[in-house]
Amino acid sequence: EKRNPYEPEFQQAVKEFLYSLAPVLSKHPEYIEAAILERMVEPERLILFRVPWVDDQGKVHVNRGYRVQFNSALGPYKGGIRFHPSVNSSIIKFLGFEQIFKNALTGQPIGGGKGGSDFDPKGKSDGEIMRFVQSFMTELYRYLGPDVDVPAGDIGVGAKEVGYMFGQYKRIRGAYENGVLTGKGLTYGGSLGRKEATGYGTVYFVEEMLRSKDMSFEGRTVVVSGSGNVAIYAIEKAQEKGAKVVACSDSGGYIYDPEGIKLDTVKRLKEVEKKRISEYVKEHPQAQYHPGCSGIWSVPCHIALPCATQNEIDEASAKLLVANGLIALGEGANMPSTLEAMEVYLQSGILYGPAKAANAGGVAVSALEMAQNSMRYAWTFEEVDQKLQVIMKNIYENSMKASEEFGHPGNLVVGSNIAGFVKVADTMLAQGVV
Ligand code: NDP
Numbered sequence: 001e002k003r004n005p006y007e008p009e010f011q012q013a014v015k016e017f018l019y020s021l022a023p024v025l026s027k028h029p030e031y032i033e034a035a036i037l038e039r040m041v042e043p044e045r046l047i048l049f050r051v052p053w054v055d056d057q058g059k060v061h062v063n064r065g066y067r068v069q070f071n072s073a074l075g076p077y078k079g080g081i082r083f084h085p086s087v088n089s090s091i092i093k094f095l096g097f098e099q100i101f102k103n104a105l106t107g108q109p110i111g112g113g114k115g116g117s118d119f120d121p122k123g124k125s126d127g128e129i130m131r132f133v134q135s136f137m138t139e140l141y142r143y144l145g146p147d148v149d150v151p152a153g154d155i156g157v158g159a160k161e162v163g164y165m166f167g168q169y170k171r172i173r174g175a176y177e178n179g180v181l182t183g184k185g186l187t188y189g190g191s192l193g194r195k196e197a198t199g200y201g202t203v204y205f206v207e208e209m210l211r212s213k214d215m216s217f218e219g220r221t222v223v224v225s226g227s228g229n230v231a232i233y234a235i236e237k238a239q240e241k242g243a244k245v246v247a248c249s250d251s252g253g254y255i256y257d258p259e260g261i262k263l264d265t266v267k268r269l270k271e272v273e274k275k276r277i278s279e280y281v282k283e284h285p286q287a288q289y290h291p292g293c294s295g296i297w298s299v300p301c302h303i304a305l306p307c308a309t310q311n312e313i314d315e316a317s318a319k320l321l322v323a324n325g326l327i328a329l330g331e332g333a334n335m336p337s338t339l340e341a342m343e344v345y346l347q348s349g350i351l352y353g354p355a356k357a358a359n360a361g362g363v364a365v366s367a368l369e370m371a372q373n374s375m376r377y378a379w380t381f382e383e384v385d386q387k388l389q390v391i392m393k394n395i396y397e398n399s400m401k402a403s404e405e406f407g408h409p410g411n412l413v414v415g416s417n418i419a420g421f422v423k424v425a426d427t428m429l430a431q432g433v434v
Contacts, residue, residue, distance in 0.1 A: 007090035009310060009335070013097050014041055016339060020417035023406035028425075034433070036425045043096065045069040046089065049139045051117060053132045056125055065136050067115035068096035069149055073427040076147055077113030078103055078363060080154030080183075083161070087116045094310070095154075095334055099363070101420030102356040105395045108367035113149055115140070121156045130164050137168035144169065146179030146373070152366050153183040155309065158229060159195070163188075179373035182366035191369035193384035194362075199233025199332060200385070201361015201392050202305060202353075203241065206330035208396040209351040209412075210303075215327070217241035223301040224248045225293070226308030227270045227277050230332040230359070234305050235263055247299045249308065250277040254296035257287035300324035307332030315340035322348045331355035346411065357395050357416035364391045 004010055018037070025031060051063040066089060069077045079099040082091070092114050100112030119132055143149055153162055162183045169180055178189035186192065193200075203217070210216055222243045224231050227250050235245045244260045250270070255261070255277055265283055269275045281289045290296075293308070297317035304321055306312055312333065313321075318341035321329070328351035331337065335355055337345070345352040365388055372378050379387075395416070402422070403415030428434075 004090075004093075007093060009090045009094040010097065012339060013094040013335060016335075016342070016413070017097070017101070017417050017421075020414045021421060023408070023414070024418050024422065027406075030429065031425050034429055036428055039428065040071065040100070040424070041097070043068045043070045043093065044072060046093070047140075047143055048089070051119070051132065051136050051139070053128070053135045055128050063117050063119040063132070065115070065117045065139060066092045067140060067143055067149070067151075068092050068113060069143070070096040070112040070114070071100040071424065072111035073424050073431060074104055075109035075111050076145075077149040078110035078152070078366065079112060079114035080116075080152045081157045081161075081165070082114075082116035082154040083119045083121050083156035084116070085118050085120045087118045091310070092116055098334060098356055100424060101417065102360045103363055103367075104420040104423040105357060105398065105416060106360050106364040106367060106391055107394060108364060110150075110363070110367050110370075113151070114154075115151055116154065116157075121161075129161065133161055133164035134168045137165050138172065141169050141172050144180050146177050146370070150179065150366075150370060151181055152363070153229070155228065159183060159185055159190070179370050182369040184369070189369070189373050191365060191372055191384055192379065192381040193388065194365045194369055195229065196233040196236070196385075197365035197388055198230045198359050198362030199235070199307065200237045201364065201388055202230070202234050202307070202330050202332040202358050203237035204361065204389050204392040205353050205358040205396055206303060206305070206328055206351075207241065208393055209328055209330070209353055212400075213351065217243040217303070220244070220302040221246055221300070222303045222305065223296060223299050224305045224307055224332075225254070225296050225312055225336075226250070226306075226333065227266055228308070230362070231305075231307035232263070232267060232270065234307050234332050235261060235266070238303070238305070239263065243303065246301065247296050248277065249293055249296050251293065251308075252276050252278060253289055253291035254293065254299075255280045255287050255289050256299055257284060259284075259286055297321050298324075302327050304329045305332050306336035308336065309333055310335040311338050313337045313341045315344060317341065318344035322350060326350050329353065330358040332359050334359065342413065346413070352412060354413045354416055356420060357399050357412055360395055361388050361392055364388060
């Protein structure tokens with residue numbers, strides 16, 4: 001805390017992680033002797049840069065760009081780029097830190113990184129977004145490469161922004177290195193199944209948790225927060241599995257549809273027309289719109305999938321969910337639950353799939369995109385989806401195994417943190433003091 005005084009989100013992510021490690025550290029003093037923890041919490045590099053750009057009226061704006069290259073023990077730095085006004089070094093460091101262990105859990109050869117800018121893409125024209133992205137990449141490109149650092153999308157960064165980033169990178173490098181970014185369009189090296197991977201993966205993970213108790217999504221009531229990339233495909237897969245998804249949201253408020261959310265409408269409103277979720281009720285009068293985000297957790301459900309942003313569920317919301325009959329919660333977003341909310345889940349005994357494990361499907365398929373780029377070959381959607389299902393099952397099983405081995409059977413926070421940690425820690429030991 002003394003070293004990172006103005007970084008509450010980073011402190012929160014590190015605390016949650018360190019609490020889990022006591023059982024492994026007492027068994028393995030070699031990690032302490034080699035100062036593995038001290039090295040892990042210090043990024044290898046944090047890059048901060050100016051991003052000047054010109055709007056449609058000719059006015060000059062300046063935003064801040066960030067890239068944290070946190071840990072490269074397992075492979076090139078890998079992690080998304082976020083464009084949101086709340087972005088600062090604390091947010092980027094918390095995301096980059098979590099990414100190290102999430103990436104380790106996928107079993108793919110990727111290190112941990114994250115980046116972004118406090119640029120707000122909302123209300124900007126296509127031309128403004130492109131000029132901003134070109135300026136952003138004109139500085140960032142020098143730190144990237146298919147074997148160095150491979151960014152992807154995150155909040156506010158979808159296929160369009162990744163396309164502009166790749167265009168500018170290619171122009172500056174004068175080489176067609178499409179393995180430098182993931183989440184690309186399908187005509188220039190993107191992978192089938194990447195867009196769906198995080199949301200689908202979260203549902204596959206929750207399905208594993210439910211199966212362990214002889215339950216499934218069939219006939220269950222589900223609430224999903226957000227209506228972005230992760231939320232939309234979590235809703236799609238949950239519906240495919242026979243669940244009734246009754247609520248979703250955006251940063252303005254949430255909709256409740258007692259008949260079940262009509263995903264076609266949500267996709268058109270958010271992916272195509274870029275409108276507010278409140279518009280949904282105009283087409284579906286049986287549904288209700290409620291302004292404000294946290295109210296969504298008052299909707300009774302069996303399964304909750306927070307897929308919007310960090311700290312969206314606090315202690316009071318967690319208690320409400322449990323009191324209303326929650327049986328499982330899987331985190332599609334990164335760190336959507338406060339430390340107090342996590343404590344409520346663990347005490348109540350619900351099935352809890354923490355973000356590092358439950359939302360690792362996105363980055364896992366990004367690593368599969370890198371593999372396809374290296375091979376100059378593309379797998380079918382079914383091949384990618386099949387691999388994703390195997391990866392999510394492995395993450396679940398490895399996390400369960402670690403939770404049992406280290407004395408907290410069924411606690412997937414402890415299990416996933418330890419499974420990810422051990423892999424990175426052993427690799428760092430093998431590579432010496434670097
Ligand atoms: P998108 O930008 O596609 O969607 C984000 C959604 O969350 C939107 O509905 C947005 O509402 C809402 N939202 C964003 N910020 C806030 C806020 N401060 N308060 C309330 N709602 C908010 O992002 P993604 O779906 O890609 O990402 C969602 C989460 O999943 C993030 O935590 C991200 O880090 C995580 N994640 C994403 C992965 C991916 O592959 N994309 C992989 C792993 C994790 P609005 O439309 O109003 O902005």
